[in-house]
Amino acid sequence: MAEVPDGSWKWAIVIATFMITFLSAGSGYSVGVIYVALLDAFEKSKATTAWVASILTSVMCASFLLGVASARLIGHRKTVMICGLVAAIGFLSSAFVSNLYQLYFTCGVLIGIGCGAPYICGIEMIGHYFKKNFAIALCLGLTGAGAGQLVLSFVCQLLVDNYGWRGMLIIMSALTANICVAGSLLRPLSVNAAVLRQGTSKRTIHEKNKRLSTNDRTKSDDDATDLASSGVREILDPTLGELRSHERKEILQGDPCTAFCPKNMLTGSLILESVFILQLISNILQLTGIWIVTVHAVRHSRDLGTADTLSSSISSIMGLGQLICRPLFGAMSYSSKVKPYVLSSVALVACAVATVAIIYARNLAGQLIAIFVFGAGAGGCLAYVSVLLVFFHGTENVGLGTSLIVQTHGATALTMPILAGWMRDRYGDYKGAFWLATVSLLAAAAVTISLPYVDAIVKQRRRSRKGRTYKDTRVGLNDRETTTDLRTTN
Template sequence: MSAMMKKSLHTLPPDGGWGWMIVIGCFLVTVCTRAVTRCISIFFVEFQAYFGQDYSRTAWIHSIVDCATMLCAPLGSYVSNHVSCQVGIILGGVLASTGLVLSSFATSLEYLYLTLGVLTGLGFALCYSPAIAMVGKYFDKRKALAYGIAMSGSGIGTFILAPVVQLLIEQFSWRGALLILGGFVANLCVCGALMRPISLKEDFAHRSLKQEHNANEQNESISSSTKCSPLSQDCSHKSLCYCSQKEYSFLLKPNFIVLAVSFLFLAYGCSPPFVYLVPYSLSVGVSHQQAAFLMSILGVIDIVGNITFGWLTDRRFLKKHRYACYLIAVALDGLSCLFLPILTCFQLLVPFSVTFGYFDGAYVALIPVVTGDVVGTAHLSSALGVVFFLHAVPYLVSPPISGWLVDTTGNYTAAFLLSGFSMIFCAILLAFAKLIMKLDRKELTLTVPASDTKQEICTNGDLSHSATEEHNHKDV
């Protein structure tokens, strides 16, 4: 047993080998989750015509599945951490596929809210964050490139699936298309089988500390009371609280709190341009074919941004500045939204699609990288669950708020300005937080005596452990 543990234990991520299979698996997960979620909008016209409901009620289907995917992301991280990533993704694939298959028998919109919205969204949540976290386990030097390739599945999948889904609807009706889509999503189970677990030195250190604490707790409980069952001894309240505290200890770190708040503004700002680009284009006289072509351009350039920006930020001269690159990408994405209201013809809207699509793909590829740099590899799965959870409410409310602004003002200017300023504020907030932390670090190095610098500090993910901390944990 010890020989197997030594064989599977890695000091650093292998940066290759089976890791490229993990990237392929994560790529397919993003195709089957995010791309399929985007393609659900293709069914809107069919649902509206079949059930005889207005657009606002029909639009809730897309909002619910998107919100459920992000809202239940911490559950996906919990299953991945406490059972296994493979089990979580396979279970999610079964739930998502079942939800799509059951949706093909829908008799009302309320039925679709539960099956296509809640059940499918829950299945996607169990797959999405664990798959992304696994890429961070296998890559370090080429992490941004690996994430760029993996996250490009959303754009590539949308580009390929959108016409295929439309063809399926024309050939087999929306019921047959949902049934076939359910079979396609079942491939998430295959993706889950690819997620071979890996043990890093950082994970092993945390696991050893937890096991030592659990052993102490069991010894204390056995000596204090012989009436407790083995199950209650293993899952004592104090031990559960301690494990949860260690697993989500990053929540109290100031740099993660600032990052979490910034994600709220980012998630609000990035959604309306995708929803309202086509309606705005039609309102300024662009034809339906040209408006659809603008979305195709945006999707293709999004893929280019995923891969090329990930490759660039892995270069030696930019690797130390990935945080700054992330801020620049978010800020430029928001800036492009500010110019959108004055672009009133197809020739001017094409540069917007290129700019917005590229920087959207750029910062999306860096979200897991920046999060991993803040919390460390050991907490990446839990942190991504929290990060995607924070996206849920903005994703749910931003399109309706933008729609209300359009109805109130009679144009799209206020909606796009609010979206752009929200993303720019996200970048400014993170820049100020980084500047303050640098100033505090400089003051600390000037004021702390040389004798106090002997305390061991692990800079990866701002994790720090001293001998006194470990002693305190043992006494909990």
Template sequence: MGGAVGGGGPTGVKAPDGGWGWAVLFGCFVITGFSYAFPKAVSVFFKELMREFGIGYSDTAWISSILLAMLYGTGPLCSVCVNRFGCRPVMLVGGLFASLGMVAASFCRSIIQVYLTTGVITGLGLALNFQPSLIMLNRYFSKRRPMANGLAAAGSPVFLCALSPLGQLLQDRYGWRGGFLILGGLLLNCCVCAALMRPLVAAAQPGSGPPRSSRRLLDLSVFRDRGFVLYAVAASVMVLGLFIPPVFVVSYAKDLGVPDTKAAFLLTVLGFIDIFARPAAGFVAGLGKVRPYSVYLFSFSMFFNGLADLAGSTAGDYGGLVVFCIFFGISYGMVGALQFEVLMAIVGTHKFSSAIGLVLLMEAVAVLIGPPSGGKLLDATHVYKYVFILAGAEVLTSSLILLLGNFFCIRKKPKEPQPEVAAAEEEKLHKPPADSGVDLREVEHFLKAEPEKNGEVIHTPETSV
């Protein structure tokens, strides 16, 4: 789709695995924190919005839903922009959009206007930052990439723990309009992170022109890769149930008679465990003996998460829910640290910009279906146990899809010849026989004496004219 573009990474450039890559990692940490924590942190303003516009909670909940839908659903658009213009310009524009949306929302006079500003414009801006930051991280790290992914993914729980209290403080002092205005200014830091995304430049070869990229704007050839298809299907099924427990665990505790403050503390426990689980999972995935089996480690993390959901469904008191949040935080952190690392390992650097956009688009559908389906089940049964069982079953299914599909479909794929072996075979084919015994003088005499017999034309004064 589309012609050749110049926005991709240069071929033949070795990942630095350090140096300026640490600055890129810091930028990715901040962008990941804003992208995943902002849709949740903005919920602290919902009560003020309900009072201001005379609406219900379900109406304000659409703000977070639209933010997440834009973050996931605009994946292919981000891929096209990155492959056309490069990561840094796209992120700079995204940072401006994210800030502009929140600043404009502070002047809104209806909830529809808030949907368009905070939901659509800010959501698009965060999407234009999130995906390119992961692409740059993939280009700057190779050997240390699992650890880098784990550290970058830790930005989500860290910023969630910071932005929620900050949002509450801003609302108490300045109201929701002043809070939105200040958060809009805070989102301008995305532009600072974009400035850190310095593109890698290939070393100029003597006598060669500037390097040109032949990458397509959106490379759909990734669907020919069975590994990518399996990953996309498994990730989409996983997302159906992955976000259900954090949404309902506080209400679950309140249903058991737990006070509001103690019930809200469960998310703090989950987030605190998540902060340490993500870097730890990235470090383990980067070990030499573990990294070749990162797909199986990712499958195990999903299986672990599903088991935690099923175990959480049996919790009958506050202590049981605390234990559930601890184990769910560990497994949730493992999934967060490994999901994009495994995708990078499957499709490689040059197709990652298109692959992540297509995967996020498929996950966007699941994000919009998952939590509402849990709510429908809860409305029908009024039993939280069934909601957690549904989430656990969906995540367990995704782990089995990835595990069995990788074992039976990918492992048995015919092996391609090694580059060294292929080069040796090609050299043998092109190498002339050693004992041919042909006299070069005879060949020269033959070509000069009888050119017309060998498909050539004799140049005479008549034929030259």
């Protein structure tokens, strides 16, 4: 995909993505703030109450695929604005529930869908508007997640202390409605932009259209009809007939019924790519470590004797690390000498080292330094998920690829914190669970650094296979020519 000529509006897309990730990620963390209040209000067990946050996290991850499909059907702008409204309704209805099980739907499902689908829409729009500076733009946009974790965790706790958990949910409903405002900035690329990206002026194309024959004009009209029926809701330009065939194919591929049919997803080229499969494995390993530390770092600090009011700052310090270091990782991507898989591996190793430091740090200062480094590394490697997809598979696969990979987030979010809690109950501390996180993070770094070598091997095999196929074809042609010559001679 060529660079979009409108160089100013694409930075508005980055700002909109920052706002979306700020509100989406921050709203997800706000539910965790009311965990203790929900225990007191409904008097259910900790496991039953914890299902609210677990369902929310899982639905947010699962809704990434829904967001991509909906964006291809009705557009990114409409998808984000509708989902922002759903999230606001979810928060508002959660404030008036009469039992905990109603929160499973209002808080877990509605807020999960409303905050998850816009997240992937922002990432995909950055992929549409950026080519050369995709990494820095994406990291700047995703910095909103760290800022939301840092700011909204304090804000929500302050609201709970002053207005109670029901009042906090009502105020969060109004705040989350601003996702609709951010979504209004996601101006879609028009068909005319695709023509401009080819470097051809409108006047030149109109002059060429005048010289088209009647048959060519009919073919151009058919292409425009097909484009309109595919769900692209843009004002059609008469220059569509001059689009290159691959450019028309790029625009026409937005049919969600085709792109997200289970058969097509399983037989598509991306899901069968060896590099993509390794990326899935790497993400499962890194999220195993990240979820264990993220969920249990506060409880580990309290086990060491830290006061509750001080240990609650750990989550904010982790968000601060993400907020500061995600733009730095994006800036480092400018250097052609530093590859994204190297930066991602370094970030994972930093997370592993910080996890070991968390295990052996006995004072609050040491724990805060270690958790800051962990947050910085986690922010870098998670932001580079989409960057690696673009590096190995191109910007056209960033939406679907990110959505498929994020499904591992939901699976690990449901299982790994539970496993770590069981290990803590079994052995009396978090040392074993955190060592499991360390090994998983190092294994993820090893898999990530191997991606370019696997990619090179796969490409070499494809070239060899094509060469053999061409050679076999030529041998078959020579055999037929020899047989024809013998028949002619006889």
